[in-house]
Amino acid sequence: MNAALDTPQDVDPLRDPAMYFNRELSQLDFNFRVLAQARDPQVPLLERLRYLCISCTNLDEFFEIRAATVRHAQDFGVPPGPDGMAPATVLKEIHARAQDLVDAQYRCWNEELRPQLNDVGVRILPRDAWSARQTRWLRDYFRDEILPVLSPLGLDPAHPFPKILNKSLNIVVVLKGKDAFGRAGHLAIVRAPRSLPRIIQIPPEVSGGPTDFVFLSAVLSGFVDELFPGMQVKGAYQFRVTRNSELIVDEEEVENLALALRDELVGRGYLRAMRLEIAEQCPNEIVRTLLVNFDLPENAVYRINGPVNLNRVIQVYDLVQRPDLKYNSFQPRNLRDMDAMFERVAEGDVLLHHPFDSFGPVLELIKQAAEDPNVLAIKQTLYRAGKDSPIVDQLVQAARNGKDVTVVVELRARFDEEANLGLADRLQDAGVQVVYGVVGYKTHAKMLLIVRREGRKLRRYVHLGTGNYHSGTARAYTDFGLITADPDMGNDVDLIFRQLSGLAPAVKLKRLLQSPFTLHAGVLQRIDRETRHARAGKPARIVAKMNALNEPQVIRALYVASQAGVDIDLIVRGACALRPGVPGVSENIRVRSIVGRFLEHHRVYWFANDGDPELFCSSADWLERNLLRRIETGFPVLAPDLAERVREEALVNYLADNVNAWALDADGRYERVRPVGDEMPHSAQGWLLAKICT
Template sequence: MPRGPHAAASRADDQAPGDPLSDPALYFNRELSQLDFNFRVLAQAQDEAVPLLERLRYLCISCTNLDEFFEIRAATVRHAQDFGMPGAPDGLAPSTVLRRIHERAASLVEAQYRCWNELLRPALNDAGVRILGREKWNARQKRWLRTYFRDEIMPVLSPLGLDPAHPFPKILNKSLNIVVVLKGKDAFGRSGHLAIVRAPRSLPRIIQLPERVSGGEHDFVFLSSVLSEFVDELFPGMRVKGAYQFRVTRNSELIVDEEEVENLALALRDELIGRGYLRAMRLEIAADCPRPIVRTLLENFELPENAVYRIDGAVNLNRVIQVYDLVQRPDLKFPPFQPRQLPGSDAMFELLSERDVLLHHPFDAFTPVLELIRQAAEDPNVLAIKQTLYRTGKDSAIVEHLVQAARNGKDVTVVVELRARFDEEANLGLADRLQEAGVQVVYGVVGYKTHAKMLLIVRREGRRLCRYVHLGTGNYHSGTARAYTDLGLLTSDPQIGEDVHQIFQQLSGLAPLIRLHHLLQSPFTLHPGLLERIAREAQHARDGRPARIIAKMNALNEPQVIRALYAASQAGVRIDLIVRGACTLRPGVEGISDNIRVVSIVGRFLEHHRVYWFTNDGQQELYCASADWLERNLLHRVETCFPVLDAALAGRVREEALNNYLADNLNAWELQADGAYRKLAPADDAMPHSAQSWLLAKLCG
């Protein structure tokens, strides 16, 4: 895949011999660090101070995250091992990383099921929300479930006996399956041995029992339990000696050689067809499955011994998240909140012509962004709308407004990122719909995902054209705007508008390298711009001037940025990093990073905003961005990093998104020099402080 214009120099510099700041001992492994994040998520499920159904949700999130980790991160390491690719700055060979991944993941899986079996399931039962195992079914429940199996499940099953005429079937990624051990002969006189029962995706994985049958309002069973209990009905005349659920997780990273295809959309459609059957990465199977059957499955999926995970419960535990939505028990969930509404949002152009607006989601409503696009679609003075779309969600109001704008004669251009992971199919459909409505759809730049979050509206006002802009740290997705912390800037600043206009020109055409007034842009100016600003703080410190850096992001692994931070720490710059997930920087190393502190916040909302603040000898600079400090974001994607020029709004960002989080002593985990995360707690003389709770009280109270 093509690299950013600075990537070659970066890669060569990463291998520079003799640089003490390149010592592999100074770097954690990115994959192992990412995996450890899920232990912090799981800790929320184990915390009795968290409402019970929210604890269930955290457990399911940790399970879903682990699925995605194997689909993408572990698969990437496996690819590196197979093709002899060089190791990361931590110096670990891909084979070593894979072995450690399986060891660490096994510990995580054990902790997940211990949390489910020993904590959450009993607590839910006590609260009147019962997920009933087969051993708990009474006669009436079992009769109803048998009828349900015969009427609703059995008609869509196609059991497959394994013999020379029926080889092992293709098993879809993350699908629920039962391997059945049989004895006896079928109607054709064939001796049974093994059969596979695949559960179609159309079947619900959680089945709610009617209250008239069960006596409880919230009684549920896993589909896997029903299949295992009644599987004998699929093999009349034969004896079922055992039935064992299993699930395989496969590589889900789509590989499209964009320089070799004529139509990226068609190529992606072809790739999506086979995505569910790519290389296997992990096998989950019932804990009591006999060893010979496990060996057969491992051979079929071409997996090593350490890739099997014996499960004490349902292999698809993350599907219990359906219970969260089905059970309407406010007493078991976080208290609802109403996002703060923006006064004057019924006249967005008038409002933005007077002042910039900062939105801090989910505490501020996403409505002003929707209103701006809706009003632009209907305003006869609006001539053009340009927008990037990475993830939008189903039935997006934004898409409806863009379609209406095109029908109303506006010139509408949308940059749709087809390669947004796991949203490829949805985005292909989105692109088709927009094109059918007359929207000009652009797929971005070959080799670079367009991850920037930009909206540009061109409006005629008297004799001049004015530009209105929205720039954000998160996606144009109303759902995530209620669940993720993000920042958005709405402005009519002419120079920012010109910058955004030029970036759109660059994305839709074949524009040359551009010079921007205020924005930093990957893959061109953001990476060197960060290095320059970090080095500037280091020089201020060496000269005895005030120097400090605070940055908040989702992940950090770019080696040059890390080395620059180490050098700044050595110069005396105090550096606070709020990194939610993977962090390969090692803090607290004497003489290297003892001025660097790294914390991770895990709370009610997913921490997602990216904010960079530099004290700059009193001439403070504050930026928000779509980019993490990852190699992919800084060198291989189209990203935007924008300053908050209004001093009052910049002060708000620093107070709400930086200082507030650094003061958190309830949901914060501090990264130690040995790679472990330590959960913080209020000191004896300190007030308890939760950053997210403080924002809810301040902005939504």
């Protein structure tokens, strides 16, 4: 399609809906690229299993959040966005594409991964493959470990259809006959309690193999007749419902956000249904009964050829100790001179590129701050910190040691709300001043400020990052962290913390860009500057890396820059609403996505600036929410050698990837990038592992 040629005469070509991909559908397409990793024979087998599970988990979250948001927009008559698609049309497309994705996931499982795992001795056994000995053991296991905690519910006038928890495993059972009270059986629901393991390992002495597993759903279906003695089980069909999980709290109407959020969390598992997964062979009349109870349309049914909770097979990855079936382990590089972090940072800025660089220096910096008698105050934002966070341990210790500790905890970090409420309570109990951010704006910025007395002066030490203060994700996500004692950076961060904890007005920052005030405008100004350079005949170039892109003003500015001749490369992991490669509009823009061993998470913006380049790392994607409705930061890397390192490692390196890269074309298709001619294969993440970790 040539969108520029199809634009009506009276429509601004840069606002033409044909020039914008739908954000939700683009995000959904990302999971096809994840699934491609599960099908790649060059990837170790258990890692392929992990990618399959990630694609399933991502799809769950997509329905819980993105599809639910579209459904909400439909209900409230929200007009179409820049892409011109009405919410009802988007929902219809979502279900059609998701159906294709689900079909592909189960083909991958049934035809590729399970048979290949079986060939190497890792067997996930379906019911029809159980031996007599395995069946006896599983029946005993069912009677001893499962049956006592089950509470089957027969459906009759006294027992209406029960509430079904979001993403819980359930079996709908078709019965014939009468029970002890003379009640005629028809349908019953068996809910699998959350206390039961979803994957069961059969002992080697029983199975004959060291790594044999079965799904709980298969065991429940296989022995469900024992729950209904004297009745005939005509069929048992597993199902699962996915519900809206987006919490809505009217922050301006509540006096205590934490209490309101606790109340919302109680009911989260029973919000509006968005999708029904059910066994493929389930009779239509039962499916219709479930659809009526869940108030779902027919296109929201996904008939499953396999376990409905396929993502639970991820447990096998941890249970099977087979290094030959996994990626080679690596040891992140650690910083030298970590015993004296303040002296090390005072000598010069420290750049960390996770997971290739250890997260240890960040933990060590906070630990030393907690113990150092010269440290007076610590201020930090926490978005996702993890359940047992060593950072929280050190902040608690710092408060007990008499430091003034302030922590901005974002209670609305999606799916981490309950954990963040818990850590906020723990911090407050230790005497930490806990702030819940700003009404209407999630605090997504990653900032740490330490105030230390050095002689007669106070000095500020700052850590700024593109990723969360989470030791676990620091091993799995690519992110940058900068530790600096630059006075201007420290002053900027201090001003932002004062703004978050008090009622301060918008502040003028010297180094940092900040959402929702200057980051959006700053990005637009720098794109415009490159545009003016190009029009003046000067070399002009923009390279940016992020997780997602949909902000219309930024996209239009990039189109204008492309028309002026600016050379633009965008590395966008997930959703991208910009349409590249359209003649006359975006022919100078290239978009690629990288899907590899680690989740691509750092955001980097680079502008050529007529030979005086500017580089920012940021916590913000170029999304409307991040640029306009969140607290975010974009921070420059001032040291020339470190800025060049970021450019080389996160931009030049990734643009050279021809192993894990996908190129987006003008029609919205992603094509795998492969070596051309005599090109050598180049994996960006592999290159970093070799460069930094060896």
